[in-house]
Amino acid sequence: MTTPQRTDVLVVGAGPAGSSAAAWxxxxxxxxxLTDAAVFPRDKTCGDGLTPRxxxxxxxxxxxxWVRAHTVNQGLRAHGFGQKLYLDWPGGHLPSWGSAIARTELDDYLRTTAIKAGATCIDGARAVDVRMEGGRVAxxxxxxxxxxxERFEIQCERLVVADGVRSPLGKLLGREWHRDTVYGVxxxxxxxxxxxxxxxxxxxxxLRDEGGKVLSGYGWIFPLGTGEVNIGAGTLATAKRPAEVAIKPLMRLYFDQVRDEFQLEGDLRAEASALLPMGGAVSNVAGPNWALIGDAAACVNPLNGEGIDYGLETGRWIAELMTEQPHSDLAIVWPAVLREHYGESFSIARRLAGLVTVPRLLPALGPVGMRSDLLMTLALRWMGNLVTDEDRDRSARVWRWAGRKSLARDARPPFS
Structure with missing residues (x-):
């Protein structure tokens, strides 16, 4: 197939964010x-969980x-500090169920969905440079x-950058990651x-290390309904309090600790790790005719590490903005959209996540929280940002109030 030379919307990165943008x-x-550096199907380091969002x-x-043809889960089983709690997904204006699908399959299907919608897809094409004209990406x-x-170029009217947490194309365009706020490993x-x-x-x-010290993170087991589970571990860190732990050995230690309880058999396969910018901790997320979305814009929840939901959302929003307001200046409009939807929740979430990195705080507060179904139900909803603009209940109002207070105190608000 001859490579197209120009397009209205060029999307770089075919993960959930990019494929969502391309499809919409x-x-x-x-x-x-829609382009991607890899050839599909390809793997992606992820917990594979799909929350109601x-x-x-x-x-x-x-x-x-298609999703319901895979595993369906009804909520979270929380373990810790001598307690085990079963917490249903809170519902509200969101679905009351979740799922888990390996990214090898999920991303490939989402990319196929974009193709069926009419997008042209190019695999194995790595973005290495941009050509600018008058301050715009040409x-x-x-x-x-x-x-x-072989090198080639594709001209575009508008560019969507969805190339993941490291975002090499975003860096070329001036993206900067600020590690003074919390990030994940x-x-x-x-x-x-x-x-x-x-x-x-x-x-x-x-989550404890080999010496028994409680870490600022958690371990997870997500059933896939395929005979396997996704097992993982993550910790939180900041520039002041970096993660002083080797993540793969920690994951194997966690595996040994839960092997019998979860009937784990054989050895771990496809081990992978990642560094996660979170909570909109990046600046320069847009230019006159280009925008960063999903992981590239650090749209990752600081309290649970999830990014698939934000990738899908930002993909839809940028597609609607680019097609319905084709002459808008994205350098102004797109950061405002991100702050409108995520500013308050990301601000309070990364502030709370930063507190978790403080030594001895989690061991002191964890047992208190785990003794209360009410507190943990609230925590599940807030940690998963399972609050929509339509929700008017007390829990949603408290979350938004806390977000406004937190945002007013931020020295560097999300996406700035």
Whole structure:
């Protein structure tokens, strides 16, 4: 196939954010090209969990039946400090169920959804440069193949950057990650389990290292319904309090600790780790005709590390903005959109997550929280940001009030 030379909307990165943007932009009538440096299907370091917020976006894409053909979970089983709590998904204006689908399959299906919507997809094309004209991105230069073979460029009217947490194309455009706010270090693997069809996802909030010290993070086990579970561990850190732990050995230690309880069999496979900018801790997220979305814009929840839901949401929003307001200055409009939707929740979430990194705070407060179903139910909703603009209950009002107070105190608000 001859590589197209120009398009209305060029999307770089075909994960959930990029594929969502491409699918929605194509459905709205734009000419769309979706590129990725990898050849699909490909893996992605992730916990694979889909909270009700992510399910809500997948429903909007028309993928409810496909998701329900996989495992369905009803909430979180929280372990820690001598307690075990079963917490249903809170519902509200969001679905009351979740799922877990390996990213190898999920991302490939979302990319196929974009193709069916009319997007043209190019695999194995790594974005290596941009050509600017009058302060705008006129074209993106790509290298074909993993070894940087033949180069070509694609001209575009508008550019969507969805190339993940490291965002090499974002860096070329001036993206800067600020590590003074909380960030995550996480690892995951797959392993066979007799509880692969468990209707609960599990989170161990009392994550300890080899010396028995409580860490500022958690371990998880997400049943996939395929005979395997996704198992992982993550910790939180800041520039002042960096993560002083080797994440893969920690993950194997956690695996040994839960092996019998969760009927884990055999060895870990596909071990991988990642560094996660969180809570909008990046600046320069947009220019006149380009915008960063999803992980590239640090749209990752500081309290649970989830990014799939935000990727899907920001993909839809940028597609609607670019096609319905094609002449808007994204350098002004896009950061405002992100702050409107995420500013308050990201601000309070990263402030709370930063507190968790304070030594001895989690061991002191963890047992208190785990003794209360009410507190943990509230924590599940707030940690997962399972609060929509339509929710008017007391829990939602408190969360938004706390977010406003936190945002007013931020020296560097999200996305600035």
């Amino acid at each position: 932009a194509a459905r709205l009538g734009a000419d769309v090209i 992510a399910i809500h976006e997948l429903e909007k894409l028309g993928l409810t039946d 074209a993106v230069v790509f290298a074909q193949g993993s070894r940087g073979g 996480a690892g995951r693997a797959y392993v066979s389990s007799g509880m692969s069809d468990d209707p609960w996802i599990s989170s161990h909030l009392e």
